[in-house]
């Protein structure tokens with residue numbers, strides 16, 4: 001066997017030879033990496049756009065919890081996880097169906113059970129506005145599934161403009177489909193979080209690739225409910241620029257504090273559009289994975305008709321959506337106890353919304369509007385209030401070590417959220433990274449069922465904000 005002995009002075013005789021040798025090593029590593037990795041680039045151009053901070057923050061919360069700090073989860077919009085009880089009569093309907101209806105175990109038709117779609121079309125049509133037939137309805141495994149599908153099957157060069165702050169399932173899925181950041185219009189915190197329609201129009205003019213406008217009504221994260229007049233103006237903008245509208249109405253039956261929810265259908269006229277609804281928040285039954293899309297005016301535009309058919313064809317490949325929740329939907333929503341039950345829940349959200357607003361609005365440097373829909377409230381830090389170097393004392397050294405590397409982010413509201421977790425054990429979602437926003441702030445939920453505990457959490461939060469701002 002031949003042995004090579006390389007004398008160090010021959011390897012590094014001078015700096016120029018060293019540079020040549022080092023460059024050779026770099027090229028060799030790159031070549032090796034090329035040959036041992038995939039032969040083609042398999043990475044989707046939109047891969048980096050898929051972020052869902054609302055759940056990512058849970059990982060940090062879990063690690064903080066393991067250090068012995070009990071965590072108060074104010075980040076996730078699941079009423080059941082927060083302790084709300086699904087009423088016994090709804091559970092009875094579900095269990096009777098499971099016990100007695102063998103067909104609830106089978107597939108359903110691709111679009112969804114006919115009886116259920118008939119019921120939804122009936123409920124929709126008696127309200128007036130755009131009329132639909134059961135064939136205009138398509139069921140999905142939760143609205144998350146519907147959202148993924150409607151952006152995936154939109155031409156990648158067609159963009160959908162959405163609100164800022166944005167519910168990140170929409171903004172991420174839209175950005176991923178195009179392989180580029182989501183384009184947004186601003187919701188105005190100084191005007192009750194209503195959309196800035198001038199900004200919307202300007203962006204649509206600047207970006208000819210925009211083909212649709214997304215509204216989330218009632219809105220997540222702001223709790224704002226669009227007035228009918230504002231929806232009408234959005235429809236007019238869509239008409240002016242030949243766009244279609246996507247209206248996420250998953251919270252449509254959760255309005256309070258005098259707000260009256262008007263659906264897109266009430267003012268859409270002959271503009272093409274789709275509304276998204278579901279049972280995750282209403283029953284509430286998020287684990288059922290059941291939501292649906294209502295298509296409006298598919299016959300009014302051939303391109304929109306083709307797009308709608310593509311979404312239906314895509315669902316066909318998947319066979320169908322979950323059957324059991326579709327089976328029980330008309331029985332639950334058609335029950336005389338349903339709407340009084342929702343009213344009761346809404347009254348509680350309103351009470352919490354007012355209480356949280358009263359507490360946060362006393363703190364200088366914040367902008368906060370009472371929520372009148374959905375079950376979240378957004379607290380915004382005014383410009384310049386968050387600064388480098390602000391901090392809160394962590395409850396223990398392990399928590400300090402967990403957040404230390406995370407604090408390198410340049411998003412100042414995210415830093416506040418990490419400090420809040422380590423010092424108070426409260427988990428909220430930052431506006432900037434959690435809701436694709438250039439506002440700094442956070443979203444908390446109005447879901448805590450125990451009012452005393454809700455007040456205690458809100459007071460703790462307010463105390464942490466004061467201490468942080470003044471630190």
Ligand SMILES: Cc1ncc(COP(=O)(O)O)c(C=O)c1O
Nearest residue numbers: 077142143144167220278280291
């Ligand atoms: C505005 C909005 N749309 C859609 C969804 C997703 O709902 P689903 O549970 O039906 O996937 C949520 C969930 O938080 C939401 O807030």
